[in-house]
Amino acid sequence: MVKFIFVRHGITIDNENMRLSGFIDSKLSDIGKEQVKKTCNRLKYEGIDYIYSSPLTRAVETAREIADFKNVEIKICQNFREMNFGDFEGLTFKEIQDKYKDEFNKLKKDAFKYKFPNGENMIEFHHRISSQLDDIIKKHDNETVLIVSHSGVIRSSLSHLLSKDHIYHWNFKIDNCSITIVEVMDNFAVINTLNNIEHLR
């Protein structure tokens, strides 16, 4: 059995301004830093053997605080980087809709097959997440692995663990500094808790 604890990074200035941030870097806001402290405190209840983190600053800042609190090493994992939104990085949905009307309509039409200009599509994205998760499952039997990452990555992980497919990507809400716990045994996943943010109240 592998126990996954997924933590989304604390809120960033881009998140606060509703700007799409995938591959681009951004830092935690002051509220984000507070969220991370509260998340550490909630994690005192959890045993953690390994921490994997996305390489993006907002995730590493979050993971570093947890790692220090729990005295666990961080493994930086390129595959857990957020989706690459290409030319749309840093824009709001309103700006995309105004500046790239045709592209926005294509995105609305098929969110899974749509490839962001100079970025990824959902299926490519899902493939890098799911292959990384399958690697961890093989490598960490009987261990608890905490993954600090992004909303898209966590949604994609849940869809994969549940169905081996990307189709449930949009069926889960993942808030900043939420905790989601999934146990995987004999290739079967049980979601113990999802998008838990009570510790942020």
Add this chain to the structure above:
Amino acid sequence: MVKFIFVRHGITIDNENMRLSGFIDSKLSDIGKEQVKKTCNRLKYEGIDYIYSSPLTRAVETAREIADFKNVEIKICQNFREMNFGDFEGLTFKEIQDKYKDEFNKLKKDAFKYKFPNGENMIEFHHRISSQLDDIIKKHDNETVLIVSHSGVIRSSLSHLLSKDHIYHWNFKIDNCSITIVEVMDNFAVINTLNNIEHLR
């Protein structure tokens, strides 16, 4: 959009003794009553328009306390009764395994098609839950409906809302007095939080 808030009843003496209780009735234990009080307190954050409850005493005891706290009427709903385990009601898994070895092996072989002696099978059970949910979705547009029910009913509900199928029944953990929130819009479900039990700490 319909917002569902699923609450599992507080713990019972049968739950504490690991006895299978489906159609049979049982009362909350003292710990269960404490859990319900804490759950009411957590629900102060949620607006609730309607409460549906399973008719079984453990659910009604839970729903009554919430209804009084939130000043909302309870609708008793036969379809939200737990699965009918027939001859196995009140037994532990150890007792079933010892007394009904052949039946236990059949159950292990196909948990979905297996029909409990003088009880239901999972597909029949799923059908009564999913048709009731679909009714509520039609009836309660733009409202928040709290459902007090049982672990099997809530797992079956999640599977239906996500996939229109029973296949994900076993992929969700549902603890006593846990809170699970799902928003359904245009036939598409987003799980906001699942098996949230932080209020019971």
